[in-house]
Amino acid sequence: MQLIPIMINGLPGNVAKMIVSHVLRDSRFALVPFSLTGPEIQEAAVEVAGTSIQLVRPDVRAARIGDIKKQCPGLISVDYTHPTAVNGNCEFYCAHGLPFVMGTTGGDRDRLDPAVRASSICAVIAPNMAKQVVGFQAMLAHAADTFPGLFAGYTMTVRESHQKGKADTSGTARAVVHSFNRLGVHFSEDQIEMIRDPEVQKREWGIPEEHLGGHGWHTYTLTSPDRTVTFEFKHNINGRDIYADGTLDAVVFLHQKVARGEKGTVFSMIDVLTGGCS
Structure with a gap:
């Protein structure tokens, strides 16, 4: 070969x-x-x-x-x-x-x-080369194509944590936000909360110390207008x-x-x- x-x-x-x-x-x-x-x-x-x-x-x-x-x-x-x-x-x-x-x-x-x-x-x-994360993105994109507006009226928070040296907002988070936009959620990319402080990552997020220099933890939380329903999507990657x-x-x-x-x-x-x- x-x-x-x-x-x-x-x-x-x-x-x-x-x-x-x-x-x-x-x-x-x-x-x-x-x-x-x-x-x-x-x-x-x-x-x-x-x-x-x-x-x-x-x-x-x-x-x-x-x-x-x-x-x-x-x-x-x-x-x-x-x-x-x-x-x-x-x-x-x-x-x-x-x-x-x-x-x-x-x-x-x-x-x-x-x-x-x-x-x-x-x-x-591609914004992410991890096949399983790409599959998750594809599922959300399919949902947006099939059920546009499904989460209309819901509010959302997005928090992503990466190693201190990552200079930009996660491309994966931006792609996921785009799918939720098509699902009816009003949320802009500049509302994504970027965490780059190792002390915060260790103390508040519980990220293992050995992976502070290389990780990608994402949490997407959606809440209904009357706050009686919450959906949470999470993918946490340690290492590269x-x-x-x-x-x-x-x-x-x-x-x-x-x-x-x-x-x-x-x-x-x-x-x-x-x-x-x-």
């Missing part, structure tokens, strides 16, 4: 490191020994599980990407960088013919799809491993689409789940 070359961008970040460790253990992939990184990174390379990976800064990536593609033809890029880099990275991938999986949240999401559609590549773009399976399934899915000549198409994780790549 031909291995899929995969370049994990965002090293030396923790999520990127975790994805690399999974790639190294997965017989479907060949890790590309390069990673696009941020302008603030001074290291020339990083080692993960005994494998050295060269870090490519923004000021030299355009000059180096041609050689990287020659060394690793057919590579798929995986982006776990920073919200401020999302749109610039997307434009770079499109300009240089690099199909990609965008796991980074934030940025101007409305610019991503048009950029890919106007390019010669295809991509998987749950994101690896979905990310790598997305890479396989995208590789298959590229092999079939797909161009200018944006896929979601729903497409990945229904595409049978797990």
